[in-house]
Structure formats: C-alpha cells, structure tokens
Amino acid sequence: MEITDKLLSMVYALVAFAIVVGGILFLASLYERRGGRKVAWWFIAPTLLLLAVALVYPALRTVYVSFFDSSGAAFVGLDNYSTVFTSPDQLVVLRNTVLWTLVTPFVATGIGLIYAILVDGAKGESVAKGLVFLPMAISLVGASIIWKFVYDFRDPAAGTAKNPVEQIGLLNQIFTWLGGSPHNFLLNSPGNTFWLILVMIWIQAGFAMTILSASIKAISADIVEAARLDGVSALEMFRYVTFPAIRPAVVVVLTTIAIACLKVFDIVRTMTGGQFKTSVVANEFYTQTFSAANQGLGAALAVILFILVVPIIVYNVRQLRASEAR
C-alpha cells in the first residue's frame, strides 16, 4: 500500500466511525423526542458490544482452551497448569517472574523516593525530574535497544595484540577501565535476568519519583513547621512526618510497579527473546501460543497471569479506599 492509500484508509475509518456515533446520537434523540425513556441503552450499547466481543468472550474462551491439549482437540483437565508448576523450564519462568515482581518495585520506589526528596525545592527541579521521568514516555522496545547497546559485548579473544578489540558497550568499557574483563551480560543466567530488571527499574523510578514527589508536596506546611520547631533531625522528620504522610502513595506505587512487572513482555522479548533462561510468564505465553503452537499451555499461562494480577489490584484498590476514608 502506498502512503496516501494508508492515510486515506485512516480517514475513511474515522469518517465511518463518526457516522456510526452520529447515527446513534441521532436515533437516540429521535427516540427521546417520541417519549422513549431508556435512551441510556443507546449510549452504552456500542461500548458493551465491543467489550463483550473483544474482551469478555476471548477471555472466557482462553480459560476454556487452557483445559485442552496443544492443538485444542483433547480435554486434559489441569495438565497444562501442572506443567507450569512442575516442568523445569516453566519453573525457571515462574522464578524469573517472581524475581521481577519482588526486586523491581522496591528498588525503583526507593530510588524514586530518594530522588524526589533530594530535588524537592532545589534549583532546576522540573528539569531534574524531567530527565528521570523521560524513560516513561518512550516505548519499552526503545528502552530495550538503549540498554542492549549499554550491555553490548565484544569478545576480546577476537582481537590481536596489535589490533585489540575495543568495547562499544558502555558497561563493558567501564569494567575494562576498572581493570576487569568484559562480560556477556545477557547470556549468563541468572545474572542476565537482573540486567533486564535494571531496564525496568530505569523506567519505573521516574514513575515512582513523580507520584511520590506530588505526594510530598501535598504534606501540610503546618505539620512540617511544627516538627521543625520541635527541632527534629532530618531522619526523624522523614520517619515521623514525611513517610507516614506519603505511605498510601508508596503502597500504590509499589503495587502499580509490581503489576507492570508481572505483565512485563516487551523488554524480555526485545533483549533476549526469552532465551538463556530469561523468560517470564507473559513472554512464555507468547512463545507457547504463537511460536510453539501449544495453545493449551499458552492459555494456562495467560490465565495464571490473570490470577496473579488480581490480588495485587484488589489490595491496591482497598489501600486507596482506606486512605480516602481517613
């Protein structure tokens, strides 16, 4: 397709869509003028229809398929689920997902919190925050490429004494400068999972920093002033004033990052493709479903992902409710 054709098809789609919505509104107003009372159904029907077809039905279908074998022909009960929890390969996947979900939230939130406190009220605060927050705006694929370049490895054995191999990845160059030898970071398990997690920390610290910074600024100046008059130290101020006030926000940030880590896909897919024992549940789902043609196992992994996410979200919502009720 030529560029103009594509742009035209986009315009057609927008027009078609406008006609549909306009038509619904027109019919609804006609219906209302005739004294029809339940005009609300006209408004929510498109949304409900789309959600039913594109979310609810596929989700139920996936649950159903998870009880069948790789081709979806024979019923196998809970076999796919027991595979996830017993096969050595799948246990590595689960282990990695647990690592991601435990390590990233605390490290990213810690860094974000420290940074938010350090730059609070400082000169150039908004620029300083922008620099750390910017990774949130770019795609995970872009972030993965940025970091793959940082981790790039050149085998020193390929060079000669006269013409030595130079590292072009920053991290290996730093290792070399410090007198070490270069590593192939993405190849060796389990270290490679930590190098992948570092990318997520790089992204999520900005999110944590932004939310916590907003929360810190919302603390009443009176309380701070009173504490200061009492002559508290910096650490006491943090422990007895700042932290209690921002605790709900910290919990929200932690759980939010944990959810993002449970679902992490792009980073693993782009940087290693899940090879070298770096796969996680969301990536393994994709591999099993679309590459290994094992839709039963893929469906089971998707359902497990769903089941893992729900309790964290429920906890998160309850935390929010509790903090609102105070």
Add this chain to the structure above:
Amino acid sequence: MTGTTPLPRAAAGTTADVDVEGAVPTSTRPAPSAAASAKKRLTRPWASLFAVILAVVWTTPTLGLLVTSFRPEADIKDTGWWTVLTNPDFTLDNYQTVLQTGTSTSLTPFFINSIVITIPAVVAPILLACLAAYAFAWTDFRGKNVLFVAVFALQVVPIQVTLLPLLTLYVDLGISGTFWAIWISHTAFGLPLAVFLLHNFMREIPGELIEAARVDGAGHVTIFFRMMLPMLKPALAAFGIYQFLWVWNDLLVALTFAGPGAATAPMTKALFDLAGTRGTAWYLLSAGAFVSMVVPVIVFLALQRYFVRGLLAGSVKG
C-alpha cells in the same frame, strides 16, 4: 507502557494523599515542604552531588545511543560513542538511511503505519467512552451499577488472555492483518479505562446543572454536547495522551495482529524485528529508535501535566 492501578478518586484529582495536580512543579509554593526541610539538614553538598549523579546515570544510556545515531557506521563498529570527546566525527547518514523511501532499510512505511494506527485508536475509544460514561453518570436504568462495576473490573484483564481467540475471530471475519484488527483491539482494550476516567470526571459536575437543563426541556443528547463535552476537556486530554502513548509504544498488539512486512506493522514492531535480525547494526537501530521516540517525547514534553494525571488513573490497563 506500564499498567497502573485504579485510583477511583484520584482520577478526578480529589485524593489529598495522591494529589495529581501537585505533580506539576508550581512556582508559588507557600512554605518549604517536609522533604525540603529534611534535606536542608542533610549536608547539602552531598545531597546535591548524589542527585546529580543519579540524573547523570539515568540520562547517559539514552545519550549514548543518541550520540551513536549521529556517528558514521564504521566508527560505531570500532570504537565506543564516548570517543567522540577526543575524536568528533558526526553524520546524518544513519537518519537518511532509515528515512529514505523505497529501500529495504527504510523505516518510513512503519512510521506512517504508527500514525495510521494511533489516531483512530485514540479517537474511537474516547468517543465511545464519552457516550457510555454519560449514560453511567447521569441517567438511570436497570442494572446500571452492575454494568458499571463490570466495565470497571474489565480493566484488570491482562490483554494476553484475549489475544488468541481475538486473532481467530479476526481471521474468521477476514480482517486479520489489517488496520481494522489493530484499531478494534486497541479501542476495546482502552475502553474500560476511558469509561471509568470520564465517568469519574462527569460525576464531579454538579447535579443541579443537569437537573436545571432537564427542567428546561433539554434532552440527554443536547446536554451531552452543550454541557458535558466542553467541561470534559482535562479528562479527555488525560486519557487521550495516555492512550496515545500506550498505542504508539505498544509491541504486543502489533506483534499479534499486524500483517507481514511493512503492510500494517508500526515502528515498534519494525525496531523489534531489526533488533532480532540485525542486532549488531547499531547505525540502523540507533537512528530508528530515535525516530520512533521523537513523537512520544514531544507529546510528553508538551502535555506533561495531563500525562501524569492519566498515568495515575490508568492503572490496571492491559
């Protein structure tokens, strides 16, 4: 992009604990905050030094790739990007290679695809959600609460759960690999958050206003256009930016539903493929990555305020 978590009230900016408005650096702050005074007691130079180090560490990886994208291909292969300090040599060749049309290394068709995918995938859920949110917020019908909770709850469904059955459905409908498959998917995945966000915002509008208009004989359609839409601008902006960045940066939906080659695949998929097949072609990867990043970064810088708000509210999506 990340998922975030439902902040029922924060979406409308009313939770004191997580005041989203406060995320914007304000120039008129009445008194130093707790953190500021806590910090003052730390040895100030050390605190500043640490902040600067963090900022440098956070920026260097991006800077490295940015510098690389302007270096000649041969240099990139042989020496690290930091050598430009002693041996500066820059070129625009890499950008020319990825932007020129009609060659095998061109990323332009994918860039166009990203645009063609993103605009309808942002507009459609906004329009549909406006209608639904209005009905949920300001009309009465049987089963309203149950339905609203159901739509709200759908935010938590990870999109992985839907992918394979959806793909089968698209194949049956004959739209697999077309833009329609991608548009429909993004619209459906974005709808629960959009309805939720807009609903919260609409509830903030005083009921008396609506009642008065009803008494004056205005129908729901009139109220929707004359009163609701103008007041909804901040919420629409928040969701619009969130959805824009989500769609533009998405990889999973693109991998699953986009057609082969450059037919409908967006930039993210092109870069992903490039990283997989030509993982050492840094002259292409670096320039391509920055071409794809420049759009969201501009959107982010221009509309940061709304973005933070949408980010917070956009919790569990996907």
